[in-house]
Amino acid sequence: MTTLLHIIASARGGLSHSRQAAEATVRRLIEQDPTLTVIERDLGCTPVAHPDFQFIQASLMREAERGEPQRAALALSDALINELDAADFVMLSMPMHNFMVPSVLKAWLDYVVRLGRTFQITAAGKVGLLRDRPIRVLMACGGALGDGLTGQPDFVTPYLRYVFKTIGITDLQVLPLENLLRGATAQAATQMHFDTWCDGLSSEWLT
Numbered sequence: 001m002t003t004l005l006h007i008i009a010s011a012r013g014g015l016s017h018s019r020q021a022a023e024a025t026v027r028r029l030i031e032q033d034p035t036l037t038v039i040e041r042d043l044g045c046t047p048v049a050h051p052d053f054q055f056i057q058a059s060l061m062r063e064a065e066r067g068e069p070q071r072a073a074l075a076l077s078d079a080l081i082n083e084l085d086a087a088d089f090v091m092l093s094m095p096m097h098n099f100m101v102p103s104v105l106k107a108w109l110d111y112v113v114r115l116g117r118t119f120q121i122t123a124a125g126k127v128g129l130l131r132d133r134p135i136r137v138l139m140a141c142g143g144a145l146g147d148g149l150t151g152q153p154d155f156v157t158p159y160l161r162y163v164f165k166t167i168g169i170t171d172l173q174v175l176p177l178e179n180l181l182r183g184a185t186a187q188a189a190t191q192m193h194f195d196t197w198c199d200g201l202s203s204e205w206l207t
């Protein structure tokens, strides 16, 4: 049985382009594998709180130093990590917000990228503790991506690659859905780009 975790980071519900694209992708995958189990973590509609004092203190302690209050402060983080770790495939749908990941996704990452739990620091650097698995990211942008002179630079893709690699997940691809606030013609081009990507993913899924 295959489990797909869909992490939703747009607060726009059914209006969200990234969410609609991810849901269309998931429907395609279910057509191919009706036994697929889909779990949704909807950070847009039900955001996780920003990490607080108790969580931060507890997360930086060694396990042997923790008591019941510290373990309780880590409960949400443990649940989010377990949910991610149970997934064979992760679909992340998100808007670009001010050239970065939306803050709800950053908060989720702060719970999931945890010293001693999802990564370890060694003499050779940080080592991820989770098994690798595919993560496919659909990133909705109002404008176009470019090099910073023509179009905004893409800080998100290198950031996501690095942060997921830190916890052991390297099989990450980002499809930008560009120009969504630039009129119908630009949106149609983005839709075609997405359709091609979705066909590719679904044939990859068959193999």
Ligand SMILES: Cc1cc2nc3c(=O)[nH]c(=O)nc-3n(C[C@H](O)[C@H](O)[C@H](O)COP(=O)(O)O)c2cc1C
Pocket (backbone or CB within 6 Å): 010, 011, 012, 015, 016, 017, 018, 019, 094, 095, 096, 097, 098, 099, 100, 140, 141, 142, 143, 144, 152, 180, 181
């Ligand atoms: C707070 C905020 C910041 C945004 N920042 C950017 C940005 O840096 N670059 C961009 O291309 N679009 C930006 N947008 C536009 C959104 O990325 C765009 O509307 C996208 O479609 C939203 O994703 P969604 O449709 O999945 O909700 C921003 C929108 C908001 C509300």
